[in-house]
Amino acid sequence: DAGVTQSPTHLIKTRGQQVTLRCSPKSGHDTVSWYQQALGQGPQFIFQYYEEEERQRGNFPDRFSGHQFPNYSSELNVNALLLGDSALYLCASSLSGGPNQPQHFGDGTRLSIL
Amino acid sequence: AQSVTQLDSHVSVSEGTPVLLRCNYSSSYSPSLFWYVQHPNKGLQLLLKYTSAATLVKGINGFEAEFKKSETSFHLTKPSAHMSDAAEYFCVVSDPVSNTGKLIFGQGTTLQVKP
Numbered sequence: 001d002a003g004v005t006q007s008p009t010h011l012i013k014t015r016g017q018q019v020t021l022r023c024s025p026k027s028g029h030d031t032v033s034w035y036q037q038a039l040g041q042g043p044q045f046i047f048q049y050y051e052e053e054e055r056q057r058g059n060f061p062d063r064f065s066g067h068q069f070p071n072y073s074s075e076l077n078v079n080a081l082l083l084g085d086s087a088l089y090l091c092a093s094s095l096s097g098g099p100n101q102p103q104h105f106g107d108g109t110r111l112s113i114l
Numbered sequence: 115a116q117s118v119t120q121l122d123s124h125v126s127v128s129e130g131t132p133v134l135l136r137c138n139y140s141s142s143y144s145p146s147l148f149w150y151v152q153h154p155n156k157g158l159q160l161l162l163k164y165t166s167a168a169t170l171v172k173g174i175n176g177f178e179a180e181f182k183k184s185e186t187s188f189h190l191t192k193p194s195a196h197m198s199d200a201a202e203y204f205c206v207v208s209d210p211v212s213n214t215g216k217l218i219f220g221q222g223t224t225l226q227v228k229p
Contacts, residue, residue, distance in 0.1 A: 042204055042219030056214045098215050099146040099208035100165040105157035
């Protein structure tokens with residue numbers, strides 16, 4: 001049973017570029033959440049997708065956008081990259097969301113902005 | 115607003131001695147609380163969860179946590195530390211207002227285990 005898979009594992013971009021990160025949820029899960037983890041910090045919630053729609057959004061600018069596909073996989077897009085966007089981006093999946101549903105995390109994509 | 119505070123940024127123990135990682139929460143509702151562990155360059159692994167059932171929660175790898183409403187605490191313990199326990203530990207509360215399972219993380223506690 002495959003867990004949450006993310007690609008790529010590492011990525012290097014320059015300021016102003018755009019990036020797309022990908023996530024496949026754990027088998028049987030239909031909800032995908034994205035988190036940003038800066039170095040030495042706890043993860044911060046970016047947004048959550050359910051039924052192909054953004055269900056909730058954290059305190060992130062519109063440069064951060066996403067998408068969920070019919071097979072429940074998801075993409076995170078970041079435009080006009082800033083140095084401060086350097087972080088580990090984590091994808092988590094769960095069954096239908098909800099506060100009691102544990103979320104399963106992938107190993108993340110390490111994004112470095114030069 | 116919901117939040118968690120991890121009281122120690124670093125904890126160092128010797129192998130074979132008990133582990134205590136402290137967490138206080140703030141929530142206007144009956145909270146759902148979790149502990150996650152993160153090994154270097156890896157994602158987060160769920161250790162245990164509290165969702166208003168038994169106040170003493172047993173997790174994986176010998177960890178357990180006790181929910182104390184009167185103290186608004188959810189401390190993580192293990193009777194005997196192993197070298198493999200060295201990692202970053204996060205206390206997490208699930209946002210009950212949005213009902214989407216949005217997770218709010220503490221700042222993390224780095225556990226060092228000395229031989």
